[in-house]
Amino acid sequence: MGKDFGPSPFFLITKFYKQMIQLSKGGNINLAKEAAGITVFRMGLAWDANAAGGGDFDLDAAAIPLKEDGKAVGPEAICFYHQLDWGNGAIKHSGDERTGAAAGDDETITIDTAKLPAEVAKVVVLVNIHDAKNRQQNFGMVHNAKVTLYKGAEGVAESDILAKYDLEEDASMSRCLIFCELYKKDGEWKFKAINESKGSFNDVIYRDILRGYGLDVNNTPAI
């Protein structure tokens, strides 16, 4: 569409591979190297959740800035559906998408590493199934979960994509997964593909997961 793809198909392929990295579980990329000079990174989180027996799925993404010791940097340090902007633009959330029916990314988390307080060593991005026990839903019922890492806050073109990560479906009883994280190593920010379960849908409630990070969460409701 009027776009210059370069002199030959071979060039196109090399260019494509150079820009977009397919990560597998545990894999990471060095953002200082792959996206030099860029501080704003966007994680597009997507899933397909259509229950066979009807009933809506409501998945919620959240990003928690952590200190070196693994605890949140403050009692309310979380970017989620009730706090779409944390740290004056350091972490932004696109808002709650309640059915999983949207095309493309369901929810996005945007992080500006330049605005993160210096004590932030890591930002974990997790996705929770809202009301999982009551609705008897778990990640085994969620398909095609994936993360797309973009540079910048807006662009969705192929050239804006730094990496993609398809979560394998090996956490079937989980109600909450860490999808990925941004972490700082030797002063450089890196992105890591994770897929780590935070507990079973029948036994664990979301507020306890969040309290595990040292967050101050109210007592109601037990979801």
Added chain:
Amino acid sequence: MINLSKGGRINLSKDESGNSLDKIFFGSNWGMIVERGLFGISKSKTKVDLDSSVILLGEQGNLIETVYFGHKDEPGIHHYGDDRIGDANGDDGMDNETIEVTLSKVSASVHHVFFVLNIYNTDKVQKFDEIPYIGIRIYTSPNNKPKQRISDPVDILAKFNLNNTEFKDKSSVILGEAYRRNGEWKFKAIGDFGNFSGYTGISEMESYVKNLI
């Protein structure tokens, strides 16, 4: 504090088995303040007067009526009585106050039913954290009868335990709201803490809850 409640999720018209949930109960349980002296012998007991109330608003947020200790009955709503003391000898496992809401009998003009609780001002008790324990439950009951005993099986819509430093310096809470939507009743937990205390606090909450609809 982070609030995870999204609200608007519980449909009261039918439970998972398709049964109609017609009654909501609002129970509160609390204890007197007991100061112990030498050898654990109780030195003094201070009465604790908490008041549970239900504020009824019309579709546009207009105040219709409030059911509280001084006005115990409205169509579909009954306040079982004012407790001005609290459990005297530790938690007796019973609710001190109960309000019953029969949704099908609530006046057609009522669209919002707010469940609130506050401290009736006395010289001695001013804030929630001074009280040894406060347990509040909003629940539906299997046989549609109120369950004063905390251990009786009920389906909790919202539960609050206020005997906790999180609620220090607070003396009122708007716990939740039942509301009509497309001919059905729904419930959402709110948990909005404030300092609307005493009898005047109830009328202040009547104005305040209009902002929550």
